[in-house]
Amino acid sequence: MGKIILTGDRPTGRLHVGHYVGSLRRRVELQDSGEFEQIFIMIADAQALTDNAENPEKIRSNVVEVALDYLSVGLDPEKITILIQSRIPELTELTQYYSNLVTVSRLQRNPTVKSEIQMRNFETSIPVGFFCYPISQAADITAFKATTVPVGEDQEPMIEQTREIVRKFNSVYGKTLVEPEILLPDNKACMRLPGTDGKAKMSKSLGNCIYLSEEPEDIRKKVMSMFTDPDHLKVSDPGKIEGNTVFTYLDAFCRTEYFEEFLPEYAGLDELKAHYQRGGLGDVKVKKFLNNCLQAELAPIRTRRLEYQKDIPYVYEILKKGSEKAEEVAAKTLADVKKAMKIDYFEDPELISSQQARYNG
Numbered sequence: 277m278g279k280i281i282l283t284g285d286r287p288t289g290r291l292h293v294g295h296y297v298g299s300l301r302r303r304v305e306l307q308d309s310g311e312f313e314q315i316f317i318m319i320a321d322a323q324a325l326t327d328n329a330e331n332p333e334k335i336r337s338n339v340v341e342v343a344l345d346y347l348s349v350g351l352d353p354e355k356i357t358i359l360i361q362s363r364i365p366e367l368t369e370l371t372q373y374y375s376n377l378v379t380v381s382r383l384q385r386n387p388t389v390k391s392e393i394q395m396r397n398f399e400t401s402i403p404v405g406f407f408c409y410p411i412s413q414a415a416d417i418t419a420f421k422a423t424t425v426p427v428g429e430d431q432e433p434m435i436e437q438t439r440e441i442v443r444k445f446n447s448v449y450g451k452t453l454v455e456p457e458i459l460l461p462d463n464k465a466c467m468r469l470p471g472t473d474g475k476a477k478m479s480k481s482l483g484n485c486i487y488l489s490e491e492p493e494d495i496r497k498k499v500m501s502m503f504t505d506p507d508h509l510k511v512s513d514p515g516k517i518e519g520n521t522v523f524t525y526l527d528a529f530c531r532t533e534y535f536e537e538f539l540p541e542y543a544g545l546d547e548l549k550a551h552y553q554r555g556g557l558g559d560v561k562v563k564k565f566l567n568n569c570l571q572a573e574l575a576p577i578r579t580r581r582l583e584y585q586k587d588i589p590y591v592y593e594i595l596k597k598g599s600e601k602a603e604e605v606a607a608k609t610l611a612d613v614k615k616a617m618k619i620d621y622f623e624d625p626e627l628i629s630s631q632q633a634r635y636n637g
């Protein structure tokens with residue numbers, strides 16, 4: 277059997293450069309690698325609602341934003357399937373059955389759920405749906421018989437929990453589900469790109485994100501005000517690379533061609549870093565270079581987005597078709613699951629006659 281990808285995002289806002297280097301760029305490479313039989317990209321609206329129940333308009337409007345972001349980075353609906361989670365009711369049914377195989381204490385131990393509960397100050401008022409979303413995520417992954425889940429490291433506990441559910445299901449009901457593998461970003465800077473202020477997490481409320489759809493002048497302003505080494509006061513001072521956001525971003529974005537184009541006096545990033553560490557290289561010069569790299573990287577994305585923005589009905593059509601196609605696949609898995617669980621009453625031709633036979637002695 278060929279390899280199948282499933283991954284996705286919660287539609288809670290526009291996607292930013294952290295999403296780009298952490299997952300979107302890789303997805304396009306995977307799409308073009310020809311290594312995968314099928315690729316499903318899910319807009320996880322139902323999961324987004326688990327902690328936004330009172331904010332449905334936010335999720336509704338961001339579904340199309342995320343779809344535009346996908347299309348603008350070069351995900352191609354001819355090659356991959358983009359779907360909306362809530363359009364696949366089979367996922368909810370699978371979640372229900374899997375939930376019998378998961379304990380409350382196991383969910384409480386899930387590190388991602390734990391930290392999200394803290395971040396959201398849920399304390400004792402955790403919505404049940406939110407608490408159980410790792411089970412629903414296992415349904416997302418297994419419904420498509422995904423072998424490969426390309427995600428950031430924050431999603432590692434989710435994939436681990438999915439693998440446990442698969443093993444448990446298969447051992448109780450017989451081999452039915454596929455155990456997925458996680459595919460992490462290969463570049464460390466891309467694993468968790470910090471905000472422009474150097475804070476670990478990029479978030480809309482902190483105003484420290486660069487969005488994929490950001491205007492060139494706003495990108496420039498955000499780069500020029502980026503956090504660097506606070507002890508690097510004079511150009512001649514030696515500077516630190518570690519924890520220096522500008523260099524972390526260069527690790528994530530810079531390509532050799534960009535040196536030839538924008539900073540030919542350096543052969544590459546190692547040389548630039550060495551100069552900064554020695555002293556004699558100013559922050560402004562490095563920031564200007566990073567700005568050039570980012571502008572070069574994001575310009576084609578912005579152009580493509582503008583094209584798709586002219587035809588929003590077409591974007592919704594892509595989502596509708598993708599969701600329909602995805603539902604067919606999920607329905608097949610659900611049928612397998614029901615058969616394994618012996619709740620396929622009307623699909624099993626033997627059942628009725630064997631039940632009759634019990635009474636015929």
Ligand code: TRP
Pocket residue numbers: 282283284285286318320323413416417425427431
């Ligand atoms: N939890 C993911 C996020 O917060 C989104 C998601 C939902 C997902 N279902 C998925 C990711 C299945 C990978 C596979 O971004």
